[in-house]
Amino acid sequence: MVDLEEQFTEIFRRHHEAVWRYCARRVGPDAAFDVAADSFLIAWRRLGEVPAGGGDVLPWLLGVARKVVANEQRRRRRGDRLVAKLGQFARAPAPVSGNYPDAGMALPDLVTAMRTLSLRDQEALQLVGWDGLSASEAARVVGCSPSAMANRIRRARQRLETALDVSGERGVNADRNAPPHGEGVAYEN
The missing domain is CATH 1.10.10.10 (Winged helix-like DNA-binding domain superfamily/Winged helix DNA-binding domain)
Known part of the structure; x- marks a missing residue:
């Protein structure tokens, strides 16, 4: 286990900054910390798949980060669609x-x-x-x-x-005396 930890620690030490910069250019600096961390979590879980040659490690890590970035971008788009849809809803x-x-x-x-x-x-x-x-x-x-x-x-x-x-941003129900959505006509006594 110590050898695996040392291997991962060395990979992290050498490549964390480059992976973070890659992520920051795509999702912004705040989200880049989480995306880079997720990328290295995947690298830890798949440590046996990390290329043995030193020159091949960074491209492999950036390939992992690329997929994590894509997931983050999809999550953001879903959130944006939710906000827009809720506004309509x-x-x-x-x-x-x-x-x-x-x-x-x-x-x-x-x-x-x-x-x-x-x-x-x-x-x-x-x-x-x-x-x-x-x-x-x-x-x-x-x-x-x-x-x-x-x-x-x-x-x-x-x-x-x-x-x-x-x-103060709504201009939809200009007639405040109109019944709320889904209710029938209001009758006065």
Whole structure:
């Protein structure tokens, strides 16, 4: 085991900076630390596959880092799509499948609004808005009844809309006397 540790330590000492720079150019300096660390974790797990020749190690490591970078970039794109979809979802009259109308909102406002929600509300909106699950499917994921999940989604959407209204960026429901989404006509006594 000591020989493997020494081998890995030498690989890390020689190539960490180069791998970090490679990652930083592709995902930025902050994420590069995590991406480089993941790359070296894979190298440790696959130490038997690391080329024995000193000149072949860095290209092999950069090949590993390239795949880790691609995973990070996919994760970011999924996150960006989630934020955009949730912005559209918050304005949809009901959870439906297919395309949503353009939300026309700045992503930072939506991210800020999402962060005001509880983790439970965020999960409900993400399961339906990002993962494309129905309320029944989302209920199975979290272990509750479909009606409880439908209520959770409805309340989370209302809280998200309230958070978006507070940010002052919404111009969707100009008529504040109109009934909320999904409710019937309000009658006065």
